[in-house]
Amino acid sequence: MQATPEFYLGVLSGVFGSALYAISVVVYRGQRESIRPLDISSVKMWTALPLMVLLVLAGVGQSPELFPVETVLLLSLSILLGAVIGDTLYLVSQERIGVSYAFPVAMSFPILTYFLTVAFLGEPLIVLRLVGACVAVLWVIILSREQNSHPADPSPASKRRLDVLGLSLAILTAVLYAVGTTILQVGVKDVDPIGANLVRVGVGSAAFVPLSFAAHWRGMMSPSKHAVLIVAISGFFGMGIGSILYVYAVKFAGAAVSSVIASSAPLFALPVSVLALKEQVSRIAALGVVATVAGVLMVVLGG
Template identity: 25%
Template sequence: MIQGHYGEVASVITAVCWTITAVAFESAGRRIGSLSVNIIRLVIAFVLIGLYTSFSRGMFLPLDATREAWIWLTLSGMVGFVIGDLFLFQAYVEIGSRISMLIMATVPPITALTSFILMGETLTLMDLLGMFITIGGIALVILVRGTTEEKKVELSHPIKGLFYAFIGALGQAFGLILSKYGMGDYNAFAATQIRIIAGIIGFAVVVTFAKSWGKIYESFKDFTAMRNTTIGAFFGPFLGVSFSLLAVQYTTTGVASTIMSINRILIIPVSILVFKEKVSMKEIIGALITVAGVSLLFM
């Protein structure tokens, strides 16, 4: 059953991993800040992947990667990890991981539009319908009836957090495209390590300019935050990102993105159990509609 569907299975594993990592990083980010979580989790993931590739490939660093792979995967790491995750993790703090993940459902439509504009790929009527339904499902969750006659519709969450999540979606979409272009048939875990190296360098620059090294040092004293950051690093940039690259290596980006999008559904019961969030029926329906829209996009 699984044989011949490695990409699809990898996509399901990715969805589960991203559900766990979103909750872990939201919890850690609320305690020590999103910038600290970002750079610490990448360092942890770098070590984890290095240990894994030492056993699986006989080398700690991806020294066998081509120059072209290094260039494109480094760009992918800068765009996906530094720009995308910098905003996404702050969105976790502002509006929570559940709503942030829902906004991230715009990644497949953005990917499709980018491919249409830059690569000349065709957009069918079904693609456009899928985009419309995806945006409609998100709108159902983030828009509510206004409290005054002047405001018939208003946002249910802070606009700053929603904006951060959307920038995070842009970063992930472009990072995924750059990853697929640069990886080819290269080892997915080694490719992830190149992206992580780029991410660490990028965040080191950000932390230096923000003069936040002292705050990051203080973060190590918070046991709960470090535990959650480690859990997030294991299931996020180590397993999750590696399996996402494995997914796009064995199946189309569209199919992989569609299956990965089920984490918008998986995170609902987790948010209820872990953060004691009150989730309305409208929000559950909105999440289901969003996933349905993403699925239509790549049929």
């Protein structure tokens, strides 16, 4: 995309959205003993829905009733592929091969997103932007592995041998994230971002109802009321406001740039983890912050 004022508005939206998401993730980590990941995904989606409805009813966003059917289908597909199916498969992959392996594979999706936008949306192939995406993604992976190198409660999955299914699910997650983000760029092109996000959050909320019911029916631990409250408050900002900013970012900055910025969330999570969870910052982590920022700047300025 061209470096217009709207483009930089999209970049800023992506940065603030990524920061909100990162802060919320740190809060979720603090509640990991009291609520399962699927419940976290469900609660934050259900918390975002009333916010989107209120914004549209207040006239801040366009009503989805005015959207073409094709647009509604694309927006619905984008959230189903990413936040519903993609996130669910990622959780299964993480359980099988551990976060140290699942996360790096899944977070390679910005590179695939860039190639998809070049191949199907006519985006120009800019070497500097591609190199920047690779640099940012690489150091986000290193930074995340560093943050998870000494977990307080290591998952048994992290000690298992890699299995084909777990690795395949992580790869499929990256593909779904990339395809979902690319489809979102098409779906939000000619419509209001807030109305578009209402469609996405509405469909996502509906999809999590049977998923959550089935998981609890099969014996998944019920969350504590305190954990649900904390996740709901964090989800209001991370998913509610954060998802609006993400749609703005994709609309104005494009799927390729937005995906790189979104994947850099661990960059924002680091200082919050230090302040809130008293985690230590290693030299590798500090270098990762600098390198990730450099990669993101290459992506943003590469156009």
